[in-house]
Amino acid sequence: MSQPVHASAELAPAARRIAAAAFVRKYFWGILFLLPAVIVFLLFLWMPIVKGFIYSFYHVDFVKGNEFVGWDNYRAVLDNPDVGIAVKNTLYYMFLGLVIGFWVPILFAILISELRRFQGFVRVIAYLPNVLPVIVLYGLWRWFYDPVGPVNAGLTQLGQDQILFMSDPKWSMVSIVIMETWQQFGAGMLIYLAAILSIPRDWYEAAEIDGAGIWQRIRHVTLPSIRGLIGLLFILQLIATSQGLQAQLAMLDGGPNKATLTYALLIVKSAFNQLNYGVAAAMGVLMFLVLGALAVIQYRLSERGERA
Amino acid sequence: MQNLDRGILSVYDYRKKSNSILFFIAVIAIVGMVASMLYPILITVFNGLKSREEVFAFPPTFVPSQWVWENFDKGWHYIDLMQFLRNTLSIFAGNLVATVLILGLAAFSLSKLQIPYRKPIYFFFLSTLFIPPTTYIIPNFVNLRDLGLLNTFWAFWLPAGASAFYLLLLKNFFDGIHNEMFEAARIDGASEWRCFIQIALPLSVPIFSTLAIFVFSNAWNDWFWPNLVLQGDNIPLATAIYKFVINARGLPMNVRFAILTMVMLPPIIVFLVFQKYIMRGLQLGGVKG
The missing domain is CATH 1.10.3720.10 (MetI-like)
Structure with missing residues (x-):
C-alpha cells in the first residue's frame, strides 16, 4: 500500500503527497493518542532533566534573569564544606538502611510463609503502616522519641538511661532509619512472601529426604530461590535511600548539628534557603552521574528478572 | 494459600521437640511484630482522646482513663x-x-x-x-x-x-x-x-x-x-x-493527636475496604524504581 521510503526523494510531488497521506492514514490514531503523553513527558520530565544540565552552568535569578557562569557552580559545590558532611551522612543513612532495615522483610517473609493460620491477617497488619501518611508518621514518632515519650518510659522502667533519640547526633539518624523501617518493611515483606510461596513444595520435600535440616533448607532452597529478588530490592533500596530527605527535613531539619543533613536535603536547602538554584542544579547533576551507575545495575537486574 | 501440604517445615518436623520450640519462637516474633505495628496506630487514636494532663503522664498510659471527645472538635476548628x-x-x-x-x-x-x-x-x-x-x-x-x-x-x-x-x-x-x-x-x-x-x-x-x-x-x-x-x-x-x-508550638498534644487521627483514618479505611485491589497492585507495583 505505502510507497517504498528510499524512493521518496525522486518521487514527483503528487506521488509524495500520496505517500504522506498513506502514512497519515496508517498512523493517524496511533500518533494522535500518543500526542498528549508525549507533550507532558516533554514538558514535565525531559525539560527539567535537560534544564538541570543547563542551569548548572548559570546563575539563576528570577528577577534579573539568568547569567552564564561556566564552571563556577561546580566549583562552589566542591568548595562547600557542607557537601562533604552531606555525602558522608547520606552514605551513613544508606548503610544504616541496610544494616537495620534490609534483612527485616526477608526474615518476616520466611516466618510468615510458615504460618498455617491467620496468614492473611498478619499480612494486612504488616502492611498497615505503609498506608499511614508520612506526615502522621513524623508527628507520632517525634512523640515516641521524646525524652518523656513511651520508649524512654520503657527504658527507665528497665533501669536504663534515657536516650535522646532526636537531639543526640549519635542517635538521630538511627532513629530516623528505625522509624522508616517500621513503616516500610511490610511492602518488601509482601514481595518476598509472594516469591517464597511460589517456590515448589517438592524442592523442600526432596531436600528433606536428602537429610537437609531446617536451616539447610532455608539456606539452600529458600534463599537461593529469591536471590534475584534480593539483589533487585537491594539496588532499589540504595537508589531510594540515596535520595532520602523528607524525614530528615520534617523531623529534624537536618540537625542536630548537621547530623541528618543528607545530600538531597542540602540540594533543597541550597535552592530554597540560599536561593542558589544554579548551585543546586549542579549538585543534582553530580548526583545524577553517581546514581546513573546504580540505575544501570538496576536495569540489568530487572531485565534478568524478566527473562527468568 | 492457607492449606498447603507443607512449607519449609513438614509434618515430621513438627513432631520433633526442638523444632516446635523454634516454631513457637517464630510465632512469638510474628505476634511481637503485629503488636508493634498496631500499638503506634492505636496509641495515636487513644492519645487524641486523652485529657491534656494524661498525654504527658509518665510513664504513658495506653487506654484513656477519661474519654475527651472535645479534642476532635477542637482539632477540627484549629x-x-x-x-x-x-x-x-x-x-x-x-x-x-x-x-x-x-x-x-x-x-x-x-x-x-x-x-x-x-x-x-x-x-x-x-x-x-x-x-x-x-x-x-x-x-x-x-x-x-x-x-x-x-x-x-x-x-x-x-x-x-x-x-x-x-x-x-x-x-x-x-x-x-x-x-x-x-x-x-x-x-x-x-x-x-x-x-x-x-x-x-x-x-x-x-x-x-x-x-x-x-x-x-x-x-x-x-x-x-x-x-x-x-x-x-x-x-x-x-x-x-x-x-x-x-x-506548631502552642498546640496541646492531645489535640495534635486528634488531628493526626483524623488525617490517618481515611487512608486506613480505604486500605481495609479496597484491600483486594491494593494487594494485587502491590504485586504489580512492588518492584518499582
Whole structure:
C-alpha cells in the first residue's frame, strides 16, 4: 500500500503527497493518542532533566534573569564544606538502611510463609503502616522519641538511661532509619512472601529426604530461590535511600548539628534557603552521574528478572 | 494459600521437640511484630482522646482513663481542615483524570495501534524510569515557574500524566486484551476513539482501580512537593499538617493527636475496604524504581 521510503526523494510531488497521506492514514490514531503523553513527558520530565544540565552552568535569578557562569557552580559545590558532611551522612543513612532495615522483610517473609493460620491477617497488619501518611508518621514518632515519650518510659522502667533519640547526633539518624523501617518493611515483606510461596513444595520435600535440616533448607532452597529478588530490592533500596530527605527535613531539619543533613536535603536547602538554584542544579547533576551507575545495575537486574 | 501440604517445615518436623520450640519462637516474633505495628496506630487514636494532663503522664498510659471527645472538635476548628481537604481531593481528582486520559490513551496506542518509530518512542517514555527524581528536583521547580504553573493545581494535574511507571502498568494490562474484540468493532465501523472509550476503558476497570488507589495515596501523602509549589489556601491537607501541626508550638498534644487521627483514618479505611485491589497492585507495583 505505502510507497517504498528510499524512493521518496525522486518521487514527483503528487506521488509524495500520496505517500504522506498513506502514512497519515496508517498512523493517524496511533500518533494522535500518543500526542498528549508525549507533550507532558516533554514538558514535565525531559525539560527539567535537560534544564538541570543547563542551569548548572548559570546563575539563576528570577528577577534579573539568568547569567552564564561556566564552571563556577561546580566549583562552589566542591568548595562547600557542607557537601562533604552531606555525602558522608547520606552514605551513613544508606548503610544504616541496610544494616537495620534490609534483612527485616526477608526474615518476616520466611516466618510468615510458615504460618498455617491467620496468614492473611498478619499480612494486612504488616502492611498497615505503609498506608499511614508520612506526615502522621513524623508527628507520632517525634512523640515516641521524646525524652518523656513511651520508649524512654520503657527504658527507665528497665533501669536504663534515657536516650535522646532526636537531639543526640549519635542517635538521630538511627532513629530516623528505625522509624522508616517500621513503616516500610511490610511492602518488601509482601514481595518476598509472594516469591517464597511460589517456590515448589517438592524442592523442600526432596531436600528433606536428602537429610537437609531446617536451616539447610532455608539456606539452600529458600534463599537461593529469591536471590534475584534480593539483589533487585537491594539496588532499589540504595537508589531510594540515596535520595532520602523528607524525614530528615520534617523531623529534624537536618540537625542536630548537621547530623541528618543528607545530600538531597542540602540540594533543597541550597535552592530554597540560599536561593542558589544554579548551585543546586549542579549538585543534582553530580548526583545524577553517581546514581546513573546504580540505575544501570538496576536495569540489568530487572531485565534478568524478566527473562527468568 | 492457607492449606498447603507443607512449607519449609513438614509434618515430621513438627513432631520433633526442638523444632516446635523454634516454631513457637517464630510465632512469638510474628505476634511481637503485629503488636508493634498496631500499638503506634492505636496509641495515636487513644492519645487524641486523652485529657491534656494524661498525654504527658509518665510513664504513658495506653487506654484513656477519661474519654475527651472535645479534642476532635477542637482539632477540627484549629485549622480549616475542610479547605485543605478540598484541595487534596481536587489534586486527586485531576491527577486521576490525567492518568486515565493521557496515560490510558498512550498505553492503548502503544498496545493496540500502529505507530511509527516504536523503539525510539519506547525509549523516550521508559528511560525516564531510570532517572532519579531528586536529581532534577530543582530544575523541575524552576521549570514549573517558567511555565507559570506555580501555585496552581495544574502543576500537579499535568505532570500526573508523565508517569512512565503507570504507563507501563496500563500497557501491560492492555496487552492482555484480545485484539479480535477491537477488530470486530472496527469492522462494525467504530472509530479508534470509540474502541478506547467503549471497549478498552470498561475492560480495564481493575487496573484503573489499582491506579486510582496509588494516585489517591500519593495525593493524600505528599506534603513535600506541594509545600514548594503551592502556597496559602491552596496547600493540600498533608502540607497543612506539616506547616501548622507538626511544627506548631502552642498546640496541646492531645489535640495534635486528634488531628493526626483524623488525617490517618481515611487512608486506613480505604486500605481495609479496597484491600483486594491494593494487594494485587502491590504485586504489580512492588518492584518499582
